[in-house]
Amino acid sequence: MSFPFAALIELLPVLEQEASENDGDAVFPRDGMARLRRLGAFSAPLPHASGGYGYGTEPAGALPLLRLLRLVGQGSLALGRLLEGHVNAIRLVARYGTDAQMQQVAADVRNGALFGIWVTEGVEPVRFHDDGAAIVLHGEKLFASGALHVTRPLITARAPNGDTRMMLVRRDDPRSASPSIGGISGMRGAGTGRCDFTGMVLTPDALIGLPGDYMRQPEFSAGAWRGIAVALGGIDRLVDLLRLQLADRSRDANPHQRVRMGMALIARETASLWARKAALVAEGHGSDPGDVAATVNLARIATERAGLDVIELVQRGLGLSAFVKSNVVERIQRDLATYLRQPAPDETLVEAAGWFTHRDLPQPEGDA
Ligand SMILES: Cc1cc2nc3c(=O)[nH]c(=O)nc-3n(C[C@H](O)[C@H](O)[C@H](O)COP(=O)(O)OP(=O)(O)OC[C@H]3O[C@@H](n4cnc5c(N)ncnc54)[C@H](O)[C@@H]3O)c2cc1C
Known part of the structure; x- marks a missing residue:
C-alpha cells in the first residue's frame, strides 16, 4: 500500500476553494482536514508497524513526505502547516519518546487526534513544577497553530533548574485556548492563536525525552x-x-x-x-x-x-x-x-x- 497521491491531486481544487471561503472570517478548514484524514495523511507519519507509511519517522519516507507536504501546500498552506505540525510532533515522540508513548500516539492518531508543536513563547513562557507525582504548568504559548483544534500539542516547558523539557499534553477540551493573536493577515485558516496552560496538571508520562532533547542538533x-x-x-x-x-x-x-x-x-x-x-x-x-x-x-x-x-x-x-x-x-x-x-x-x-x-x-x- 502506498499513499493515494492521485486522489490527493484531485482534491486540491476543493482544498483551495475551502481555503478561500474560510479566509475572510479565519475559519478552520474542517472539511479539508476530514478529507485529508480519510486519505490517510494524518496517519502517514506513523511507522509502518503502527499502520502508517513512516513519513517523517522512517528514512524511506523522506521523498514521499516531501511530495505529500508540497501537494497539500499547493491546495492550502494553512492545511499544510497543520499537517506539518502534526508530523513534527509525532516525529519527536518517535525520536525521543518510549515505545509505550509511541504506541499511545498511534492509538490517538487512529482515534482522530490532531497533534501539533507549540514552542513559541509569550510574555510568560511556560514553566513547570514536577513533584514526582504530578507536573503543574504555568504560562502560555503564542502563535499556536490550530489553537482550538489540536488535541495533542507537544510543548516545551522550563523546569525550575532551567532545563527545557518536551511534554505531550492531552487536551480533550481544546476550547480553553484563544484562536486569535490580534488578526493575522495571512494563514488565517490555520487557527493560529495562544494557549494558556496555567494550572494544567499532567502525569509524569507526559514528559518526552530528556532535558535538552528539544534543542539537540541536528x-x-x-x-x-x-x-x-x-x-x-x-x-x-x-x-x-x-x-x-x-x-x-x-x-x-x-x-x-x-x-x-x-x-x-x-x-x-x-x-x-x-x-x-x-x-x-x-x-x-x-x-x-x-x-x-x-x-x-x-x-x-x-x-x-x-x-x-x-x-x-x-x-x-x-x-x-x-x-x-x-x-x-x-x-x-x-x-x-x-x-x-x-x-x-x-x-x-x-x-x-x-x-x-x-x-x-x-x-x-x-x-x-
Ligand atoms: C502561520 C504560522 C503558524 C505558526 N505556528 C506555530 C506553531 O504552531 N507553534 C509554534 O511554536 N510557533 C508557530 N509559529 C511561530 C514560528 O515558529 C516563529 O516563531 C515565527 O514565525 C517567528 O517569526 P518572526 O518573523 O517573528 O521571527 P523572529 O525570529 O522574531 O525574526 C524577526 C526578525 O528579527 C530578527 N531577530 C531575531 N532574533 C533577534 C534578536 N535577538 N535580535 C535582533 N534581531 C533578531 C530576525 O533575524 C528577523 O530579521 C507560526 C508562525 C506562522 C507564520
Missing part, C-alpha cells in the same frame, strides 16, 4: 525541511497561476512577461532542488550533524528567497489584479508571505555560512 534545525516543503507548494501554485493568468489575458507572449515567467520558474525549481536536498540530508543517515543542520538552514533561506521573488514577480506581472480579493492569487500571496516568516532568519543564514566556510555541503546518496 534534529532541532533539520525539522525545518518539512516547513520548506509546504512553502514550496505555495510557490508552485503562485507560479502556475502567474502563467495561467498571463495566458488568459493574452499577455504571456510579451517579452517582459516571459522574463518574469522564466525567473519565477527558476525560483520555483531552485526551491524544489533545495527542498529535496534538505529532505534527503535530514532523513538520511551518515551526515555530520552540523552538516545536516547547516544544509537545512541554507535550504530555509533559499526557499524564503524564492518565495519572496515569486511574490514580487506575480505582483509586477499581474499588476493590480493580484491585489483584488476575488483573485485567489491575492490570498495565496498573503498566506505565503506570512508562512515565510520563520524564526531568526539572520542567525540561520549566518550560522550556516560560518559552518560551510571551510567545508563543502554534503551530497545525499545518489547525487553527484
